[in-house]
Amino acid sequence: MEKILLKNLDKPDAHKIENYIQYGGYKAFESALKLKPDNIIQMVKDSGLRGRGGAGFSTGLKWSFIPKDPTIAKYLCCNADEGEPGTFKDRGIIDNDPHLLIEGMAIACYAIGASNAYIYIRGEFAFGANRLDAAIKEAYAKGYLGKNIQGSGFNLNMYVHRGFGAYICGEETALLESIEGYRAQPRKKPPFPALAGLYGKPTVINNVETLSCIPAIIEKGPEWFSKIGPEKSPGPKIYCVSGHVKRPGLYELPMGTTARDLIYNHCGGMLTDKPLKAVIPGGVSAPMLTPKDLDTPLDFDSLAAKGSMLGSGAVVVMDESTCMVKTAYIVNRFFSHESCGKCTPCRDGTPWLTNVLRRIEHGEGKPGDVELLESLCTNIFGRTFCPLGDGAVMALRGALKNFREEFQYHIDHKRCMVSGR
Amino acid sequence: MLSEKAKKEIEAAMQKYPNKRSAVMDALRIAQQDGGGHLEKPDMEEIGRMLDMRLVEVNAAAAFYTMYKINKPIGKYHIQVCRNISCSLLGAEHLIKHMEKALNVKTGETTSDKKFTLSTVECLGSCGTAPMMQINDDFHENLTEQKIDELLRKLE
Ligand SMILES: Cc1cc2nc3c(=O)[nH]c(=O)nc-3n(C[C@H](O)[C@H](O)[C@H](O)COP(=O)(O)O)c2cc1C
Ligand code: FES
Numbered sequence: 001m002e003k004i005l006l007k008n009l010d011k012p013d014a015h016k017i018e019n020y021i022q023y024g025g026y027k028a029f030e031s032a033l034k035l036k037p038d039n040i041i042q043m044v045k046d047s048g049l050r051g052r053g054g055a056g057f058s059t060g061l062k063w064s065f066i067p068k069d070p071t072i073a074k075y076l077c078c079n080a081d082e083g084e085p086g087t088f089k090d091r092g093i094i095d096n097d098p099h100l101l102i103e104g105m106a107i108a109c110y111a112i113g114a115s116n117a118y119i120y121i122r123g124e125f126a127f128g129a130n131r132l133d134a135a136i137k138e139a140y141a142k143g144y145l146g147k148n149i150q151g152s153g154f155n156l157n158m159y160v161h162r163g164f165g166a167y168i169c170g171e172e173t174a175l176l177e178s179i180e181g182y183r184a185q186p187r188k189k190p191p192f193p194a195l196a197g198l199y200g201k202p203t204v205i206n207n208v209e210t211l212s213c214i215p216a217i218i219e220k221g222p223e224w225f226s227k228i229g230p231e232k233s234p235g236p237k238i239y240c241v242s243g244h245v246k247r248p249g250l251y252e253l254p255m256g257t258t259a260r261d262l263i264y265n266h267c268g269g270m271l272t273d274k275p276l277k278a279v280i281p282g283g284v285s286a287p288m289l290t291p292k293d294l295d296t297p298l299d300f301d302s303l304a305a306k307g308s309m310l311g312s313g314a315v316v317v318m319d320e321s322t323c324m325v326k327t328a329y330i331v332n333r334f335f336s337h338e339s340c341g342k343c344t345p346c347r348d349g350t351p352w353l354t355n356v357l358r359r360i361e362h363g364e365g366k367p368g369d370v371e372l373l374e375s376l377c378t379n380i381f382g383r384t385f386c387p388l389g390d391g392a393v394m395a396l397r398g399a400l401k402n403f404r405e406e407f408q409y410h411i412d413h414k415r416c417m418v419s420g421r
Numbered sequence: 422m423l424s425e426k427a428k429k430e431i432e433a434a435m436q437k438y439p440n441k442r443s444a445v446m447d448a449l450r451i452a453q454q455d456g457g458g459h460l461e462k463p464d465m466e467e468i469g470r471m472l473d474m475r476l477v478e479v480n481a482a483a484a485f486y487t488m489y490k491i492n493k494p495i496g497k498y499h500i501q502v503c504r505n506i507s508c509s510l511l512g513a514e515h516l517i518k519h520m521e522k523a524l525n526v527k528t529g530e531t532t533s534d535k536k537f538t539l540s541t542v543e544c545l546g547s548c549g550t551a552p553m554m555q556i557n558d559d560f561h562e563n564l565t566e567q568k569i570d571e572l573l574r575k576l577e
Pocket of ligand 2: 085086087503504505506507508509543544545546547548551553
């Protein structure tokens, strides 16, 4: 498959605007400026592009919800918070090909009528944030940002907003609170950001990978895009593979590549001769798959049908040496560390889960602890203000469903079933 | 107190937003850098004055995010080792123990010469090159004990 998202990654200095332009960059934006904004929204709808940040919502549809009234200010926010453990694709684009993102954002802004855009990047990505600042400066100098862009009459300002260590800022309304200078706690929806978002104005929030698909949709057409991968979730997808494989890394492949093909062909198979035990297919919130599910296409609908999700496309591969109790503990500790504290089930429930998991993992589990975990899950799931708590529960339920005997073994024998220690 | 350079940078950050308050995260970051890696009350009071915010509001924003270090001086080199899943699968714990031994501190502590602070962090988005750590702003990936020893030696 022809790469569109990672195409410049192995080209020298693609982050410099002259090189990006030489590699064919900013042509899509120039042609977009000659189209009507509504036509662009229609093209994005027709392409079938679904958001790559986790939820898989139709991008064209999201853009079409923005009111057309030209007297109302509108915003685009790019979600570059990339916090879901296992995920490192947005960083790949930002560090190496920042203009691809800027071009995608510029087209999106033109389509929805936004003249101000923010890139919300997590604070730990200092290198990437500096890259973006430099790239934005270059884009102003070349007349791709600023006033009357390429003589079109369209004005656009773009800014980088740095987060400073909080996973919840990836949730879109928490992200808006954070830009406005408040504690990043999610907002009540409705109203949805499309009507009342940043500073109360209509706002689109899209992931880095989503926006980076836009230039190719304009250049090659929505038809072309919609023919890649499955009909209902088309396009290229960046899979972030980590864990026990020979060649971890970023793989841009047609959406719907199976886990087996990804792991055994593209990534060169398992790291050692230990066989595969489980795969997390879409970031740690996504329930794990076991070897019997390896032929599942990694796309939104196929994974949902298996009770899991594509999420951010982070594929974490675990071999037989992996203790599932420890894995569950690490993942849950993350969620309780990152709970924003707004609602009780998540604020109190996730640390409680972590405590029980810690004692099981440390050989201090009590009879009934597995049942206690299950009942805590029931009391968190579906009762939290935002999906963070649900993510914690889905991950743990996935582990309990497939590896319940390991948890019980830890409790009964006060040691690990896998390592014996 | 904030240096003139820091104040200028904060004023520049304020230009990005339609209101002053939105610049609080940039302001805190700039102040923290200016103050050698942590924040103190006078800095936050000054930020409050610049952005028309009360001290409690500045403090509330700062306290929410893990990278702001309020009244918590850290060493010249802040070493943060990722403890999340992908790094853990490839031996992060082992490396954390190795580091504790090499620096003769426990996680969360600073060496007596104030040179190194050792912490653990959650996933830093570098999972394909696990295990990894961050020293100040820089990422160090595909770590081994040997690589860590070499890195520490260079920071002497
Ligand atoms: C707890 C939580 C964390 C999230 N983290 C991210 C993130 O790091 N990056 C991201 O793009 N979306 C993240 N999302 C999803 C966003 O809320 C939002 O759906 C997405 O940015 C929309 O962009 P898209 O339509 O292009 O996918 C997160 C959601 C939740 C509930
Ligand atoms: S798990 Fe360590 S960088 Fe992602």
